[in-house]
Structure formats: structure tokens, C-alpha cells
Amino acid sequence: MDFRPTEQQELLRRTVREFAEAEIRPHVMEWDESQHFPMELLPKLADLGLMGIQFPEEYGGSAMSAVEYCICIEELARVCPAIALSIAAHNGLCTSHIAMFGNEAQKNRFLPRLVRGEVLGAWGLTEAGAGSDAASMRTTAARQGQCWVLNGSKSFITHGSIGGVMVVMAVTDRTKGHRGISAFVVEHGTPGMRAGKKESKLGMRASDTSEVVFEDCRVPAEQLLGQEGQGFINTLQVLDAGRIGIAALSVGLAQGAYEAALGYSKERRQFGQPIAAFQAIQWKLADNATRIEAARLLTYRAAYLKDRGARTTRESSMAKLFASEIAVKAADDCVQIHGGYGFVKDYPAEKYFRDVKLVTIGEGTSEIQRLVIARQLLGQ
Ligand SMILES: Cc1cc2nc3c(=O)[nH]c(=O)nc-3n(C[C@H](O)[C@H](O)[C@H](O)COP(=O)(O)OP(=O)(O)OC[C@H]3O[C@@H](n4cnc5c(N)ncnc54)[C@H](O)[C@@H]3O)c2cc1C
Numbered sequence: 001m002d003f004r005p006t007e008q009q010e011l012l013r014r015t016v017r018e019f020a021e022a023e024i025r026p027h028v029m030e031w032d033e034s035q036h037f038p039m040e041l042l043p044k045l046a047d048l049g050l051m052g053i054q055f056p057e058e059y060g061g062s063a064m065s066a067v068e069y070c071i072c073i074e075e076l077a078r079v080c081p082a083i084a085l086s087i088a089a090h091n092g093l094c095t096s097h098i099a100m101f102g103n104e105a106q107k108n109r110f111l112p113r114l115v116r117g118e119v120l121g122a123w124g125l126t127e128a129g130a131g132s133d134a135a136s137m138r139t140t141a142a143r144q145g146q147c148w149v150l151n152g153s154k155s156f157i158t159h160g161s162i163g164g165v166m167v168v169m170a171v172t173d174r175t176k177g178h179r180g181i182s183a184f185v186v187e188h189g190t191p192g193m194r195a196g197k198k199e200s201k202l203g204m205r206a207s208d209t210s211e212v213v214f215e216d217c218r219v220p221a222e223q224l225l226g227q228e229g230q231g232f233i234n235t236l237q238v239l240d241a242g243r244i245g246i247a248a249l250s251v252g253l254a255q256g257a258y259e260a261a262l263g264y265s266k267e268r269r270q271f272g273q274p275i276a277a278f279q280a281i282q283w284k285l286a287d288n289a290t291r292i293e294a295a296r297l298l299t300y301r302a303a304y305l306k307d308r309g310a311r312t313t314r315e316s317s318m319a320k321l322f323a324s325e326i327a328v329k330a331a332d333d334c335v336q337i338h339g340g341y342g343f344v345k346d347y348p349a350e351k352y353f354r355d356v357k358l359v360t361i362g363e364g365t366s367e368i369q370r371l372v373i374a375r376q377l378l379g380q
Contacts, residue, residue: 003297005071009067009068009071012064012068012071012072013071013075015048016048016050016071016072016075016076017075017078017079019044019048020075020076020078020079020080020083021079023041023044024041024076024079024080024083025079025080028079028080028206028348028351029345029351031080031082031083031205031206032082032205032206032351033205035198035200035201035205035206035208036206037086037159037162037206037207037208038083038206039120039162041083042117042118042120043117045087045117046115046116046117049061049062049064050062050072050076050087050091051087051090051091051114051115051116051117052091052095052111052114052115052116053068053069053072053091054066054069054091054096054099055095055099055111055115056099059099059107059108059111059112059115060111060112060115060116061099061111061115062115065303065307066241066244066302066303066304066306066307067300067303067304067307069091069092069244069245069248069303070244070245070247070248070251070299070300070303071248072087073087073088073245073248073249073252074248074249074251074252074255074296075252076249076252077248077249077250077251077252077253077255077256078252078253078255078256078259079256080206081203081204081249081252081253081256081352081355081356081358081359082203082204082205082206082207082355083206083207084249084252084253085158085204085207085249085358085362086120086158086159086206086207086208088242088245088246088248088249089121089122089123089158089159089207090114090120090121090159091121091245092238092241092242092244092245093121093123093158093167093238093242094114094121094122094123094159094163094165094166094167095111095114095115095121096238096241096242097123097167097183097225097234097235097238098110098111098114098121098165098167098185098225099111100234100237100238101183101225101226101230101234102185102225102226105222106185106222106223106225110165110185113164113165114165118164119163119164119165119188120159120162120163120164120165121159121163121164121165121166121167122157122158122159122160122163122165122166122167122212123157123158123166123167123168123238124154124157124160124166124167124168124169124212125137125154125169125235126154126155126156126157127139127152127153127154127155128153128155132364132365132367132368134169134232134235135177135178135181135232137152137169137170137171137181138152138171139151139152139153139154139168139169139170139171139214140152140170140171140172140174141170141171141172141182141184141219142172143172143221144218146220146221147218147219147220147221148170148172148184148218148219148220148221148223148224149216149217149218149219150168150170150184150186150192150193150214150216150217150218150219151214151215151216151217152170152214153196153211153212153213153214154168154211154212154214155211156199156209156211157209157210157211157212158207158208158209159207159208159210160195160196160198160208160209160210160211160212161195161198161208161210162208163188163208164187164188165185165186165187165188166185166186166187166188166193166212167183167184167185167186167225168183168184168185168186168212168214169181169182169183169184169231169232169235170182170184170214170231172228172229172231173229176229178232178233179229179230179232179233180229181229181231181232181235182224182225182226182227182228182229182230182231183224183225183226183230183231183234183235184219184223184224184225185223185225186217186219186223190217190218190219191217191218192214192215192216192217192218193212193213193214193217194212194213194215195210195211195212195213196210196211196212196213197210197211198210198211199211202354202357203351203353203354203355203356203357203358204355204358205354236313239316239363239364240306240311240312240313240316241306241312241316242363243302243316243317243319243320243363243364243369244299244302244303244306244312244316244319244320246320246323246324246359246362246363247295247298247299247302247316247319247320247322247323247324248299248303248323249359250295250320250323250324250326250327250356250359251292251295251296251299251323251327253327253330253331253352253355253356253359254288254291254292254295254323254326254327254330254331255292256348256352257288257327257330257331257333257334257348257349257352257353257356258285258288258289258292258330258334260334260338260347260348260349260352261284261285261288261330261333261334261337261338261349262276262285264337264338264341264347264349265281265285265337268338268339268341275337281337284333284336284337285337287333288326288329288330288333291326291329291330292326292330294322294326295319295322295323295326295327296323298315298318298319298322298323299319299323301315301319302315302316302318302319313372313376314372314373314376314377317364317369317372317373317376318369318373320363320364320369321366321369321370321373323359324359324360324366325360325366327356327359328356328357328359328360330352330356331349331352331353331355331356332353334349334352334353335349335350335352335353337349
């Protein structure tokens with residue numbers, strides 16, 4: 001067991017941190033207020049290898065490990081959780097699904113453009129009536145000759161209106177339950193596919209979240225992704241990996257909130273001394289620093305196991321559950337330590353507080369993570 005990062009990993013952390021500080025930090029509030037995702041950032045993110053973090057070099061990817069993926073997402077989230085969410089969804093959901101289950105022709109066709117940042121990836125599982133119970137989806141795909149015809153709509157899709165490539169899950173055989181769901185890769189601009197309502201959100205506002213509607217959308221048969229009927233089962237594997245990314249995002253967000261609180265507590269004076277001199281503040285800082293380290297270890301352990309080819313259903317859910325919940329606490333304490341200044345937009349505290357709530361909801365709520373963990377413990 002070796003808890004030290006390699007030199008290469010330390011360099012990676014420094015590089016992504018410097019990038020986030022220089023290119024993202026100055027615009028965080030402006031993008032948040034206008035709900036603007038900065039497409040202009042994509043070439044720069046791609047130059048750093050962040051649009052194809054874990055994908056093989058033969059498709060233009062950076063071939064980094066899952067642990068390194070965590071470092072990248074963490075460092076983005078420390079500065080802007082919304083940008084981190086978008087990069088996690090692009091890498092960890094859409095691109096990952098194609099890389100894991102696509103055939104060679106599909107990988108050659110879609111991966112290079114995704115990892116070069118020419119298009120953003122979207123991934124559509126959730127529907128208005130099917131969230132935690134995603135297998136109850138209503139969107140259908142019916143085979144007609146050499147095409148599949150998609151009908152239905154997907155809700156809360158990250159990059160639903162700005163994504164260039166989308167992986168979408170649809171029912172191909174209703175009689176088979178979750179074994180009758182298949183995945184398709186669909187390009188933006190395909191007739192019959194359109195973005196619906198763009199959500200106006202509490203937090204993560206720079207990350208686009210929109211409905212996607214399919215009306216007699218004809219998708220060529222070669223765009224079926226993976227085996228027919230395996231779409232939902234494959235989705236669970238994609239989420240095992242994706243949840244490690246949301247855990248890393250939570251750790252990064254918590255770190256950012258903690259650092260903001262630490263810095264402020266040394267500057268803000270009351271009763272003739274910095275508020276950091278008060279034990280009540282020190283205990284908050286100590287508890288958060290400890291919880292963040294614990295969450296980071298759980299997250300890296302899940303990533304380490306994934307890098308060694310293990311199935312990480314339990315470890316991914318444990319990391320996601322714990323890291324997301326301690327991040328909520330870190331953001332809450334950050335506001336509290338800032339007092340009234342934590343409630344106004346001149347300080348970063350209120351944004352962490354708004355952004356953080358997503359991490360206990362997206363890619364499976366905390367309740368669903370507990371359910372997954374319990375099923376693993378009980379061997380169900
Ligand atoms: C900003 C954002 C981005 C998103 N991006 C994507 C995306 O890119 N692609 C995508 O497919 N989806 C995306 N989602 C959807 C997200 O994954 C779902 O919102 C999430 O899975 C919860 O589903 P729901 O909102 O329908 O809540 P529901 O499933 O309706 O849950 C409501 C409440 O009931 C609880 N609950 C439900 N079932 C159980 C149970 N069995 N036991 C105990 N409690 C239960 C939940 O935990 C929750 O507290 C995104 C959501 C947001 C907000």
C-alpha cells in the first residue's frame with residue numbers, strides 16, 4: 001500500500017490547478033449568473049487532455065488512470081463545480097459508454113471528435129417519470145428496416161441542448177423489462193431529435209441541463225451501442241465508473257469550500273482577533289479537513305480498484321455517498337464561517353453552497369447509493 005501520489009500525478013494536479021485558477025476562476029460568477037457554458041474553453045481543455053482523460057491514445061485520448069481522472073475532476077471542482085460536472089459527464093458518461101461498449105467502427109467514428117473537444121458528449125437515461133427507477137423509462141426504439149425509430153423524451157440531460165453526440169437509452173422490447181432496454185448513439189442535428197426545455201437551476205448553472213425530445217427520430221441500425229437488450233445493464237457499469245467521478249467532484253468542491261473558509265477565518269476579525277482564533281471555528285476547520293481526507297481516500301481506493309480491473313459497484317457507491325454528503329457539510333460550514341458575507345455573491349461561499357446539492361442527487365441520489373451498498377452487503 002502506497003498513499004503517495006507519483007511525481008507525474010503531482011505535476012498533473014499542479015497543471016490542472018494552474019489552468020483552473022487562470023482560465024476558469026476569473027469567470028466563475030459571470031458564467032453562473034448567465035447560465036453560460038463556455039464552449040470557448042473546450043480547445044484548451046482538450047490541449048490539456050481533459051476531454052479524453054481515460055481513453056486510449058489510438059483515439060486521441062490521454063490514456064490516464066482512474067486515479068488521475070479523479071485528480072483532474074477534483075481540481076476543476078475546487079474552482080468551479082459546474083465546469084467539473086460538465087467535464088465529468090462528457091468523459092465519464094457519454095464518451096465512456098462509447099469506449100466501453102462501442103464496436104471498433106463506432107469508436108473510430110465518435111471518440112476522436114469527443115476527445116479533441118470538437119463536440120461535447122451527452123448521456124440520456126433519466127426521464128420525467130423515470131429517475132431513480134430509470135428502468136421504468138417510456139422512450140422507445142422500434143426497428144424499421146435498417147433504422148431504429150426513437151420516440152420519447154429525456155429529462156435533466158447534461159449538455160442536452162449543446163451536446164454534439166448523445167448516448168440515449170430506449171426500450172426495444174417492453175416484455176423483457178430492464179433486459180429490453182438498448183443504447184443508441186445519436187448525433188445532434190439528426191432529424192426528429194431536438195432540445196426541449198433548458199432548466200434554470202439552483203446551482204451548477206454554467207453546466208447546461210436540458211430536456212431532449214425524440215419524435216420519429218430515425219437512427220441507422222449501426223448506431224445501436226452494445227448488444228440489443230444490454231443497454232440498461234451496460235448503464236450500471238458506466239455508472240460504477242461515473243460515480244467515482246462524482247465522488248472526486250465532491251472532494252474537489254469540499255476542498256474549495258474548506259480553503260475559502262480557512263482563508264476567510266484568518267482575515268476576518270471580531271472581538272479583537274481573527275475568528276480563526278475561536279475554538280468553535282477551529283473545530284469546524286479540523287472536522288472538514290479530516291472528512292475531506294477520508295472522502296479522498298475512499299474515492300482513490302475505488303479508482304485504484306477500477307484501474308486494476310475490479311468491479312467497483314460497492315466501492316463507487318460508498319465513495320460517492322460519503323464524499324457527496326461531507327461536501328454538503330463543508331459547503332454549509334463555509335457559509336457559516338463567512339457569516340453574512342457567506343450569504344452574498346461577493347464571496348465564493350454561497351456558490352459552493354448552491355452547487356453542492358447536486359452531488360447528493362446526480363448519478364443516483366444518496367438514498368439510491370445506500371440501497372446499492374446494502375444490496376451488495378446482503379448479496380442481493
Ligand atoms: C443538474 C443535473 C444534471 C443531470 N444530468 C443527467 C444526465 O446527464 N443524464 C441523465 O440521464 N440524468 C441526469 N440527471 C438526472 C439525475 O440522475 C436524477 O435527477 C436522479 O437520478 C434522481 O432522479 P429524480 O430526479 O427523478 O428523483 P426521484 O427518483 O423522483 O427521487 C425523489 C426522491 O425519492 C427518493 N427515492 C426514490 N426511490 C427511492 C427508493 N427506492 N428508496 C428510497 N428513496 C427513494 C430519492 O432518493 C429522492 O430523494 C441530472 C440531474 C440534475 C439535477
